[in-house]
Amino acid sequence: MPVDAHASPRHRISQALHSIVPAQAETEVVVVDKDLLIFRASVVTASVHHEFDVTWVGEGWPAEIRRALAAVGSVTAMAAKRFSPGALELLREANVGWLDETGQANVSVPSGLVLFREPHPDTSRPTQIPTRWTRSVITVAEALLAGSAPTVADVEAHTGLSRGSVTNALRFLEGQALLKRPGPERGPNSGRHIESLEQLLDAYTTAAGQAWRTADILLFHRVWRDSLQGLVSDLAPALNSAPVTWAAGGTTAAQLVAPYLTSLTVLQLYVPAELLKAPQQLAHLLEARAVKRGHRIEVRAFPTPTSLPDRSVHGVPVVPWFRTYADLMARGGREAEAAQHLKETISVGATTQSQRP
Incomplete structure (x- = not known):
């Protein structure tokens, strides 16, 4: 199905x-709550009228499902671009139906409407262990830093990656001596654990920083006296009212979570990759103009599903602490000092962590 x-x-x-409905069916979707992105879908088949509420969650990653479940509460179904395996598992556990833009769906309405087009389960076997820090490896490392146990099932549910990708990424991290397996490779005592959270963070930061330096970026200029105050009072409310997932990263997130730098001139933001490909639409949302230099706003695409915002500070969504830390370390200088302050503030690496399945 072509998707706009x-x-x-x-x-x-x-x-x-x-x-996904029969060709002869009539459909209509109307807005119920524009802030929570809740809609009422109507389907008429054989003179029978069916209605159900559905909320739009964006890309379809597990983090988006968790936020929607917390914000919306009871809803018949959720819709997204493409639900990941981990996201589908969360929806099944919450007894919430779903439909996405790939043409897959699993929705059951009390009036008798059933829409069912399930994706085939992932039965792929692990193929080849990565030889470098790929996007999947970075994603798995972020899941571990966020608190996931280093098991395939837990990381798969947290990230939405396929079972094969998770298995290979965990094997890579084990090969880098970042995960340890004290017992046999198989059996009840075969579980991995993180020997040193500090070492995992350092290795992840290096890899994430290299990817950050080569990532696509858009620059914008907007006039305001104080960038951070302008973000909190003007820009954040406008972006929060738009149907888009966004977050502050780097020095911007650090100044909100653990202030250290004396001033903040440039805002660093993250948006979905598809929005980064639409600079005019992004400029409209930011109420700014695109520039090549003299910018006050930097915008990058969320690099991983695990870098989506996990909290809000003063109404501003911020990326998880490990992504903020990696952003700061990639810049170096005073920003690296701010990274160390952030790590000390949230007590990262204060003790050796052993996460056992």
Whole structure:
């Protein structure tokens, strides 16, 4: 099904719904709550009228499902671009239906409507262990730094990656001596654990920093007296009211979570990759103009599903602490000092961590 990534959530839900109902069915999607992105979907088949509420969650990663479940509460279904395996598991556990833009769905309505097009389960076997820090390895490392146990099941649920990708990434980290297996490779005592959270953080930071330096970036200029105050009072409320996932990163996130630098001139933000490919739309959302230099806002795409915001400070969503730390270390100088202050503030690496399955 052709997808317009820049269309409104209502239109995208409508298109996804239209692709999975019988050809003779009539469909309509109307707004119920524009802030929470809740919509009412109507389907008429054989003169029977069915209705159910559905909320748009974005890309379809586990972190987005958790936020939606916390914010929305009871809802019949959720819709997204493409739900990951881990996200689908969360939806099943919460007894929430779903439909996405790949044409897959699992929705059951009390009036008798059943929409069922399940994806095939991932039965792929691990192929080759990575020889370098790939995006999947960085994602798995972030899951571990966020508190996931170093097991395939736990990391798969946290990241939404396939079982094969998680297995290979964990094997790579074990090969780098960042994970240890004190017992046999198989059996009840075969579980991995993190021997040193500090070493895992250092290795992850180096890899994430290298990827950060080569990532695509858009620069924007907007006039305000104080960048951080402007973000909190003006920009954040506007972005929060738009149907987009975004977050502060780098020095911006650090100044909100653990202030250290005396001033903040440039805001560093993250948005979905598809929005980064639409600079005019992004400029409109930021109420700014694109520039090549003299910028006040830097925007990058979320590098991993585990770098989506995990909290808000003064109404500003911020990326997880490990992503903020890696951003700061990649810049070096005073920003590296701010990274150490952040780590001390949240007591990272104060003790050796042993996470056992």
